[in-house]
Structures are given as structure tokens and as C-alpha cells.
Amino acid sequence: MTTQRYQRILVPLDGSKLAEQVLPHAVSLASANHGEVVLMHVVPADGQLVHPPTPSQLAAMKDITGYRKRVKETWALKGKCEIGWRVSCSESPSPSCS
Numbered sequence: 001m002t003t004q005r006y007q008r009i010l011v012p013l014d015g016s017k018l019a020e021q022v023l024p025h026a027v028s029l030a031s032a033n034h035g036e037v038v039l040m041h042v043v044p045a046d047g048q049l050v051h052p053p054t055p056s057q058l059a060a061m062k063d064i065t066g067y068r069k070r071v072k073e074t075w076a077l078k079g080k081c082e083i084g085w086r087v088s089c090s091e092s093p094s095p096s097c098s
Helices: 023-032 055-062 064-076
Strands: 008-012 036-043 082-089
Touching (some): 008 023, 023 036, 023 064, 036 064, 055 064
Parallel strands (some): 008 036, 036 082
């Protein structure tokens, strides 16, 4: 029987505390498999949101660099895995979204 290993786990984050609740599980799974956790944040290219943002989402949007750094530093210390970030635009990419 072949053992399945997770080499890369993609975790979409929107700045909400609810979305971050998956992080302990993703880091644990990646650490057990010597894998990588890739955190992804998608930015609407036109600035339009589908739903009104929560307070934690607003804070993340105001300081995306600080949010990315805080999440990565918090979880990098808790697991034995690499943690990387990807920020993407929902439509046509622009230099500000890379």
C-alpha cells in the first residue's frame, strides 16, 4: 500500500479569524510530511468586494504586508515546515498585486 504525502498545502486567507482557524491543522499536516504551507490572499483587481468586510478583514486590507508577516511568523515557529505567501489579483494582474 502506498502512503500518500502532502508536499504542499494551499491555505486561502481573507484576513478573517475564521479563515485562520485552519492554520494549526495545515501546519501540523505539513510538518508531519516535511511539506510546505502556501498561504494565499486574493485581492479583487477592481477593488470591489462581494460582501462587506469584517473588522479583521478591514485591518488586513489596510496593512496587507503587516498581516502577511504576522501570520507567517506566528505559524513558522509552530511547525517544522516552510511557510510561503502568494498574493494574487482576481482579474488581470498588475505590479501592485505580485
